[in-house]
Amino acid sequence: xxxxxxxxxxxxxxxxxxxxxxxxxxxxxxxxxxxxxxxxxxxxxxxxxxxxxxxxxxxxxxxxxxxxxxxxxxxxxxxxxxxxxxxxxxxxxxxxxxxxxxxxx
Amino acid sequence: xxxxxxxxxxxxxxxxxxxxxxxxxxxxxxxxxxxxxxxxxxxxxxxxxxxxxxxxxxxxxxxxxxxxxxxxxxxxxxxxxxxxxxxxxxxxxxxxxxxxxxxxxxxxxxxxxxxxxxxxxxxxxxxxxxxxxxxxxxxxxxxxxxxxxxxxxxxxxxxxxxxxxxxxxxxxxxxxxxxxxxxxxxxxxxxxxxxxxxxxxxxxxxxxxxxxxxxxxxxxxxxxxxxxxxxxxxxxxxxxxxxxxxxxxxxxxxxxxxxxxxxxxxxxxxxxxxxxxxxxxxxxxxxxxxxxxxxxxxxxxxxxxxxxxxxxxxxxxxxxxxxxxxxxxxxxxxxxxxxxxxxxxxxxxxxxxxxxxxxxxxxxxxxxxxxxxxxxxxxxxxxxxxxxxxxxxxxxxxxxxxxxxxxxxxxxxxxxxxxxxxxxxxxxxxxxxxxxxxxxxxxxxxxxxxxxxxxxxxx
Numbered sequence: 001x002x003x004x005x006x007x008x009x010x011x012x013x014x015x016x017x018x019x020x021x022x023x024x025x026x027x028x029x030x031x032x033x034x035x036x037x038x039x040x041x042x043x044x045x046x047x048x049x050x051x052x053x054x055x056x057x058x059x060x061x062x063x064x065x066x067x068x069x070x071x072x073x074x075x076x077x078x079x080x081x082x083x084x085x086x087x088x089x090x091x092x093x094x095x096x097x098x099x100x101x102x103x104x105x
Numbered sequence: 106x107x108x109x110x111x112x113x114x115x116x117x118x119x120x121x122x123x124x125x126x127x128x129x130x131x132x133x134x135x136x137x138x139x140x141x142x143x144x145x146x147x148x149x150x151x152x153x154x155x156x157x158x159x160x161x162x163x164x165x166x167x168x169x170x171x172x173x174x175x176x177x178x179x180x181x182x183x184x185x186x187x188x189x190x191x192x193x194x195x196x197x198x199x200x201x202x203x204x205x206x207x208x209x210x211x212x213x214x215x216x217x218x219x220x221x222x223x224x225x226x227x228x229x230x231x232x233x234x235x236x237x238x239x240x241x242x243x244x245x246x247x248x249x250x251x252x253x254x255x256x257x258x259x260x261x262x263x264x265x266x267x268x269x270x271x272x273x274x275x276x277x278x279x280x281x282x283x284x285x286x287x288x289x290x291x292x293x294x295x296x297x298x299x300x301x302x303x304x305x306x307x308x309x310x311x312x313x314x315x316x317x318x319x320x321x322x323x324x325x326x327x328x329x330x331x332x333x334x335x336x337x338x339x340x341x342x343x344x345x346x347x348x349x350x351x352x353x354x355x356x357x358x359x360x361x362x363x364x365x366x367x368x369x370x371x372x373x374x375x376x377x378x379x380x381x382x383x384x385x386x387x388x389x390x391x392x393x394x395x396x397x398x399x400x401x402x403x404x405x406x407x408x409x410x411x412x413x414x415x416x417x418x419x420x421x422x423x424x425x426x427x428x429x430x431x432x433x434x435x436x437x438x439x440x441x442x443x444x445x446x447x448x449x450x451x452x453x454x455x456x457x458x459x460x461x462x463x464x465x466x467x468x469x470x471x472x473x474x475x476x477x478x479x480x481x482x483x484x485x486x487x488x489x490x491x492x493x494x495x496x497x498x499x500x501x502x503x504x505x506x507x508x509x510x511x512x513x514x515x516x517x518x519x520x521x522x523x524x525x526x527x528x529x530x531x532x533x534x535x536x537x538x539x540x541x542x543x544x545x546x547x548x549x550x551x552x553x554x555x556x557x558x559x560x561x562x563x564x
Contacts, residue, residue, distance in 0.1 A: 072174025
């Protein structure tokens, strides 16, 4: 069962990383962060491809192909919409810098 | 591809996801973080075709399915109005949960009778939580899209039905584990879908973002569990990261709204279907003209603008900014008071105002702006309601009770721009509308504001 234990170790350590990585985040970024995390779990696509590849009946294949479509929508759509959200924040640091520059003068 | 090389790529992908979440937590690196995540996901998808166990069967069918998913997903994400973005995120999360459940079902069908207990339990877990996430997300989508009522849906004996469904889900899960049959698994899936619906129905509109975040974390965990069954490290890492960070994020959101997570999820069970309007029609309100509003604003020394979702719906961000600029040019101190959940999601309003190029320094968060209201002459509430509703402090048992609000009632004057006397998203009457210091300006936010702008210019 050493393989299972290895997977379990990865699982437990990932929990700690997950907690640690987002422990401090301003409310401004809650929505993009949720959306980005949402896109990341679209990586279930990897699982969907794997089961589609190994499908042994038409029913299995059909279900797996639906899973591939859904997972792709989740992953690709998720990253694109997150990028669109974050695109709107891009002006901010620049605006702030300009304001500071004026103060300095 | 050699197994070691494949595992190495998996490690790189895992690091990408950690960096992505890390990057998304800070404004400067957020966009880059998202791209790192996208790169990791792309790499993981690419190399799985070369993974050691891959047979290459159905390869073109799979690629076709991916292409179809891209054709559906990308335009949806590109074209969606920013005001409707929360429901799109909910929907993406739902399809992700659905995909995880389907993967688990297919994997279960292939397990056979010699399957290990751990695999069966992980599969059943994935099916249950994936289905709950799917149907729950669909209900949140319907609520946010206002296809169905945004008020808590509570029916007599509802909590017993929910409890019974949960017992049914767990019982049939147990049945699957003992019998390893296909029918029990379908029963589990069906009951889980039902539970997801029942679980979200009693949640009030204002609390929906918290539920989306929670379901997002759920989907993460299902991905991790299916990774265990498929022995795919990448899925375990990605799923667990999302599960853990999603849980933290859910708690942060609940804290920003001053809600206990438990109260949000189960509070509505005890709430009576709200008698929202208690003789409301008979009471008088003071409504004003755009000129009245302009005069109030013109002679103020400090003005705080409280934007809400109504502003976004009317696309009035730019007009609001015009007013703010005009007032600032007259030497009036102008700030925007941003409630953490203004809009439909935490941070949603910041996204919308950033779209209108409102200077970042003028956006003030709730904790900082609340102490300044007593020194504020005029508060201009544009299309917001629940986030300034004193019922959150004064009426125990109402759906938003306990939520921190913007304390606009301590300001000198309050101007509400509203379409009608209709209550806000949470469906609760707002006492503030009837106070003597309150002036209402009815109409579409953008039209009203445009009139105020010309009135201000004329003064």
